[in-house]
Amino acid sequence: MTSSTVNTAFQQFMLHAVRLDPDAVRTARSSRDWLIDQIEALPGKDLAFPLLYSEAHIQFGSFARRTKCRELDDIDLMIALMGGGGRYETTIGTTCKVYVPDDHRLAAFRDAFGAVNSRLVINQFIRSLSSVSHYRSAQMKRNGSAAVLDLTSYSWVYDIVPAFLTTKEWNGRTYYLIPDGDGHWKKTDPRVDKSRATAINQNHGGYVLDVVRLVKLWLKRKRGLTLSSYLTEALVLDHYNNSYQSAGRYMDLELRDVLSGMAACITSDVSDPKNIDGNINHLTWNERWAARTTLQEASDACAAACSLESSSQADAISAWKKILGDDFGEY
Template sequence: MAATVNNAFKEFMRDKVNLDPDKTKTARKIRDNLIDNIHSLGSNEDFFNLYHDIDIAFGSFARKTKIRPLDDIDIMIGINGDGSTYYDSGYEVKIYVNDDNSPQKSCCNDNTNILNSTKVINKFIKELKNLNDYKKAETHKNGAAATLQLKSYEWNFDIVPCFRTTKESDGRDYYLIPDGKGNWQKTDPRKDRDKVTTLNQKHNGLMLETIRLVKYWNRRPTMPLMPSYALECLLLQYFDSVDSVSDYIDLRFRDVLYYIKDNIWYSINDPKEIQGDLNTLTYDEKLKISNKAESDYEKAKEAISAEIDDKDHEKAIKKWAEIFGSEFPEYSED
């Protein structure tokens, strides 16, 4: 219940969109403890030589763009290269194990020295089952991570084994992670992290909660679901393109809808400059998303007019509920 639009959005963001702060604090602590526990497995001579310095938390939880529920937390666990080399064909990356005594050798394709990422994940899964408070460990549905469930928590940990390259001719080094098909692929979550941090600072800390609100809107079953990462990158393009944004989240949301309406038709650039265009939506999906963004943009304008011009917060709150659904707070004078 809320008597003003501002209070309605505060309540909505606190109770329905943002992660619970106490749960987030616990999750970060458990994540960090889990990383330490995984590295304790490195004392097993049959396991990989782990490289703690290149471990990195990634994904929406790490970037603070995740919305409720807290269902998964992503971690990349570094493996020492042990003299291995890699080759990037432009379509796939292969890692070659050059030391027959390396623990990596047991995960190569039969009769080759080509490191199989699926076998690496399976070896992680075997070791993860030795952890305390373990409930279940299995391959992630995308085939590119080990998913770990602990007994005491409702969220999963998606654990991605990784290597880090030396600097290439472009001056960059990359993370190599499983591609879900037995080979490897390049990524660099540092680029994502730095882009989000820079733009959020540019807009005085107002960007992150806007992204979370738009993710909630995207998740409602009123249009095709846009992939969360692609949506986030589209929003980064928006915040990169404007010099300033409103202090009020309802006004920021309105402006973002207008941007989505027009720009869902175009390329969505990968901030890492690795994956290229992230916009894989079909024409029909783009049309439906554009139409929904335009429809809700008009409703947002009506809600803002009711609040600012008519001073009618009840009407405005009801209009916002048409956009966000029944979980948006109801109007109350109390």
């Protein structure tokens, strides 16, 4: 695809390479709703499957927050379990143990100490999900936090996370309890992440989500630098949340500035936006400094590409192509 200006090249790149394909999004949302209906029917078909708290199901992750870049590879669903009559207690940090009465449907998933074992619950999800039509395979996610369902009709998988919605705690907050990977449960609240992304994006004219997507795509293609999607998103949102300057529609300038901002922050701890997990920057000290160098070098390359725009659009487009990949376009 050819373009006569950098601005046009970026518009085409965002449309065809960065943002999710609109048809794929529509199909994904429809298939997600269909799958939720299938899961809703499981307690009546399989008496071993836990009872569900339908009103508390929630979509989470980058697809729900509209911060995922191409290609769509997974969709996250949090399926709420009926916890009536049960209780939970916090042990260490955000780790919790859940207890239910003997006559509770979840009693079959208790461990030797009487607590509901989240791994056993996920395994039951995997067994019961095998009855869903168009089923290809299901397995436990490597970190033990979700049942990963692969359906034949789609190119993406579903990460299905069993969860409890708590009652209000002393601070007035409710939380979701999800598997922690070790058989227990941990607190989270994806509602905060979603509302934060939406609010910051709206405060900056609706341009921030595109920047998040662009940075994520650049990271996918940048060898030698691995940042988690969640940390990346937090850093970009922090950059705009703490900036006095509004985001604009020119993605070349935004990418230049946000990469420099990320470089300045990556060597420090990064606070969990949900105010639950504390620091979410788990890079080692050496990894942080290496990431800082890579991010600043990338920002400098973006600045050099921007400076070419006033003298030669062709040279500028060529420079951006080196930064963003072969599908950026030609002059």
